[in-house]
Amino acid sequence: MTDSDAAAADASDDSEAASGGDHEADGGGTDGGSGDAPGLPADLGAVRGALVDWYEADHRDFPWRRTEDAYEILVSEVMSQQTQLDRVVPAWEDFLDEWPTTADLAAADRADVVAFWSDHSLGYNNRAKYLHEAAGQVESEYGGAFPETPDELQELMGVGPYTANAVASFAFDNGDAVVDTNVKRVLYRAFAEIHNADDPDYETVANALMPAGESRIWNNAIMELGGVACGKKPRCDEASCPWREWCHAYQTGDFTAPDVPTQPSFEGSRRQFRGRIVRLLGEHDEMDLDTLGHRIRVDYTPDGEHGREWLRGLLSDLADDGLVKIEEEDTQIIARLQ
DNA sequence: CTCCCGCAGT
DNA sequence: ACTGCGGGAG
Numbered sequence: 247m248t249d250s251d252a253a254a255a256d257a258s259d260d261s262e263a264a265s266g267g268d269h270e271a272d273g274g275g276t277d278g279g280s281g282d283a284p285g286l287p288a289d290l291g292a293v294r295g296a297l298v299d300w301y302e303a304d305h306r307d308f309p310w311r312r313t314e315d316a317y318e319i320l321v322s323e324v325m326s327q328q329t330q331l332d333r334v335v336p337a338w339e340d341f342l343d344e345w346p347t348t349a350d351l352a353a354a355d356r357a358d359v360v361a362f363w364s365d366h367s368l369g370y371n372n373r374a375k376y377l378h379e380a381a382g383q384v385e386s387e388y389g390g391a392f393p394e395t396p397d398e399l400q401e402l403m404g405v406g407p408y409t410a411n412a413v414a415s416f417a418f419d420n421g422d423a424v425v426d427t428n429v430k431r432v433l434y435r436a437f438a439e440i441h442n443a444d445d446p447d448y449e450t451v452a453n454a455l456m457p458a459g460e461s462r463i464w465n466n467a468i469m470e471l472g473g474v475a476c477g478k479k480p481r482c483d484e485a486s487c488p489w490r491e492w493c494h495a496y497q498t499g500d501f502t503a504p505d506v507p508t509q510p511s512f513e514g515s516r517r518q519f520r521g522r523i524v525r526l527l528g529e530h531d532e533m534d535l536d537t538l539g540h541r542i543r544v545d546y547t548p549d550g551e552h553g554r555e556w557l558r559g560l561l562s563d564l565a566d567d568g569l570v571k572i573e574e575e576d577t578q579i580i581a582r583l584q
Numbered sequence: 585c586t587c588c589c590g591c592a593g594t
Numbered sequence: 595a596c597t598g599c600g601g602g603a604g
Binding site: 324328408409473477506 | 586589591
Binding site: 328330363367371509512515516517520521563 | 598599600601602603
């Protein structure tokens, strides 16, 4: 899309701007703009409309954006928490094919769900456990019907503030503004007040920005912005960012973003070996200690530094996490998914 | 190497 | 407030 428009240029506040979207701005006057969110542009209606129009004009067509089923949405959110969306698509489709409803998932063996998770390289196997557990909660505590408010959704295992608002928004159009690392980056760059704050209150600003009662379209739109136009490497013009005329970063050229804690390297980490163990146990049902050890690392020697004692430690933690069961038969030690 | 739509346990 | 948790892709 050609955009052009030199941008920064006029910082003038005229505007009703682009759009003509169908969303009429905020219900007049009530929030008069920046009442509880100093630092937001005065013409909030234009800012909101520009983003929503931009999203509606063109956005990535992920399959979970075509459903309003809370369970399907939840599965997509949990999978997306740290896996690239393009990789989530096939896993999401396979998962729902295998367990189409919360009743199906709740009735499944956890070991099968964990094995699926590992087999689809979705990482963080605890999330499979959480999802299985959450399905059980929906069945037993809500009679199979998802709660519809963020507060209630947060009671589900593995569902925190972000996921609760995402599900409430995308399934029920009933959420508050989502705040994840993408949204934080957008807000930090766009609005100087956030950028300059010692301890930015993202939640308050995000909610002040969101048009009340339109969480579904809004949260989709602002996350799309963070993913497509305002990623770590900004693509303002290429993506025709709708906020260029208001954006502090675009006008100053300062595209710094909030620090995201960097993970310790994965290669050689204990997480890597946990992952290998779970993957192997998903393929072999049960394995004895030394066979498992030799299969997860070439330098495994029963009595060496990375030997039985080391492996017992990993398995013990996996057992504490409820992912693995350790059985002692005679002198043999056998592990299987739990 | 970094990045990717967080959360639970402590 | 801090820590641990997978693994593919760029």
